[in-house]
Amino acid sequence: MIRAYFDRNVFSALSELDSGVTAEDVEKLRHAVSSGSLTMFGSSPLLEETAATMSQSREMYLRHMGTVLELIERRRLIKSGEDILNDDCYNYAVGLPEGDRTMPATRSLMGKFELSEHEPHVRQVVVDRQGKRTSGAGQLNALMVEVRADNAGQVQSRAPAWTSCGTSSP
Amino acid sequence: MVVAHWVDKRPPEIKKKCYKRGLKKMLELKSFRFDALYFVSMTYTSLFGMIREPRKVKHGHLHDWHHAICASAVSVFVTNESKARPGHLGHTVEEAERQLAEFEATWAGRLPCDRALVAAALGAGGADVRVSRGNQARGVYDQHDRVFEYDVAEGVEEPFTVPIGRGGLQASLPCLAQHLKAMDNADPELERGVESVRDPLRRTPADGRRRR
Numbered sequence: 001m002i003r004a005y006f007d008r009n010v011f012s013a014l015s016e017l018d019s020g021v022t023a024e025d026v027e028k029l030r031h032a033v034s035s036g037s038l039t040m041f042g043s044s045p046l047l048e049e050t051a052a053t054m055s056q057s058r059e060m061y062l063r064h065m066g067t068v069l070e071l072i073e074r075r076r077l078i079k080s081g082e083d084i085l086n087d088d089c090y091n092y093a094v095g096l097p098e099g100d101r102t103m104p105a106t107r108s109l110m111g112k113f114e115l116s117e118h119e120p121h122v123r124q125v126v127v128d129r130q131g132k133r134t135s136g137a138g139q140l141n142a143l144m145v146e147v148r149a150d151n152a153g154q155v156q157s158r159a160p161a162w163t164s165c166g167t168s169s170p
Numbered sequence: 171m172v173v174a175h176w177v178d179k180r181p182p183e184i185k186k187k188c189y190k191r192g193l194k195k196m197l198e199l200k201s202f203r204f205d206a207l208y209f210v211s212m213t214y215t216s217l218f219g220m221i222r223e224p225r226k227v228k229h230g231h232l233h234d235w236h237h238a239i240c241a242s243a244v245s246v247f248v249t250n251e252s253k254a255r256p257g258h259l260g261h262t263v264e265e266a267e268r269q270l271a272e273f274e275a276t277w278a279g280r281l282p283c284d285r286a287l288v289a290a291a292l293g294a295g296g297a298d299v300r301v302s303r304g305n306q307a308r309g310v311y312d313q314h315d316r317v318f319e320y321d322v323a324e325g326v327e328e329p330f331t332v333p334i335g336r337g338g339l340q341a342s343l344p345c346l347a348q349h350l351k352a353m354d355n356a357d358p359e360l361e362r363g364v365e366s367v368r369d370p371l372r373r374t375p376a377d378g379r380r381r382r
Contacts, residue, residue, distance in 0.1 A: 004246040007237045013250050041244060045236040081239030084201045085176055092196055093180075093187035101201070101243030133229030140227040144216040 002038050005078060006071075008049040015067040026067075033071055041102060042072035044080050047113065054126045061122075065113055074110050076102040172206040173197065200242035208238040 006014075013019040014026050032038035050068050054061040079087070084101050091099055112118050173196045177188045188196065196202045212235065215225040241247035 002246055003244040004248060005237075005241050005244040007241075007247070007249045008233065009250040010248050019250050043236070043240040045233050045240065049230075049233050078240045078243040081201075081205070081236040084239055084242060085205060086180075088199045088201045089177060089180055089188060089196070090184060092191060092199060093184045095191075098199065101240075130229065133232050136232055137227045137229045140216070140232075144213075144224065144227065147217060 001036060002032075004038060004040050005043070006040055006046075008046055011046070011050060011064060011068050011071075014071075015064045029071060040072050041076065041078045042068060042074075042105075043078040046072075047077075048125075048129050051113065051122055052126050052130060054123055055130070058119075069110065069113065074107075075105060077105040079103050172209050173202055176202070176205075201239055204238040204242050205235075208235050 013021045014029070017023060017026070029038070029040075033040060046068065050064050051061070053064045078084075079101055083103075087099055087101070091097065113122065173193045177185055177193060177196070180188065197206060212227065212231055216227050217224060237249075
C-alpha cells in the first residue's frame, strides 16, 4: 500500500481537470483508493487551503472540497507541521524511533466541511486564515527587506519567520 | 540554525538531550530536513531571487512550508507546483544548476554560498513525485530517485541511528481499522469547528509534547 500526500494544487488539478489531468486519471485514483492500494492523507493546511476556494465561489468550494473528502483517508489526518516537529524533537531527545505523524480525525470535524450546515462558519474561517497568512507573508517580506538592507546575506534569527507564518512556538 | 531555532524553544531537558545527541543529526529526520530545505529555499529566493529579482513571499508559500513538513508523514509526496516559472527554484538538480548559473552570472563573485551544495539541496527540495505538465507522459512523473540523501558523515556527535523512511511501518494494518473507527470523537476539542483543526493542537503540555 502506498501512503501519499497530495498538496492543494494537485487536488485543484484533479477538480478542474487541468494541468494534464484527465477524468480517467481521477478515476484511476478513485480505484486505487477504494481498492486499498493507495491511501491519501489530508492535513489541516490542505483543508484550509481547499476551504479558501469559497472566496472564489460556492460551486468551486463544493467541487474542490468534494474531491478532497472523496479521496483522502477520513479517519486520520496528518498532524500539523508544528506537531510533527515537536513530536520528532521529543522522540529524538529521548531516543525513541519516529512516531506516527498522523492523528485521528473525528467524524464531526470532517463534517464541519459539509457546506449545507456550516457555510457561515466556513466562510469566517476562510477570512480569518487568509488574513493571518497574508499578514504573515507581509511580515516575512519586511524581514527580507531588512536583511537585504543589511547586505549580510544571512538571516540571523528564524523567530520572526516562524511567528510570521503562524507557527507560534510554545 | 533552522534546527536550533526549534530545539531552543523546547523544555530545558529536551533541549539539553537534543544538543547532546547532536543537532546536525536531526536533519536525518524527514520532518526537520524538509522543514530546513523549504526554509532555506524560501529565504534564498526571497533574498536574492533566481533571476535578478527577489521573489516576494506570498501567503501560499507559508502553506507550502506546512505541506513540506506534512510530506514527511508519507512515502510519496505529489505536487503540481511548477518550479520552472521565472523567480522560482529549480525542481530538479539540473534545473537548479541552470538557474544558479544565471544567478551567478548576475551576481558575479557575490554568490553567498557554495554553488554545488545549493544546487543539490534545491533539487532534492522538490517533491518526490509531481503531476506532469504538457506531454510528459500525462501521468504521474516519478522522481523518487532524486530524494535527497543527507550526508551524515560530517559532524556526527555520537553514534545514534535515527530510523528514517519508515513509511512501511506507518501502514495501517487491517486489524486496526475497527479501532481507528472507534477512536472517532476521541478529542472533544476537535469538535469546536473548522478552526480547531489547528489551534487546539498548538497547545503544549508541560512536558513539551503535543497531544496525539
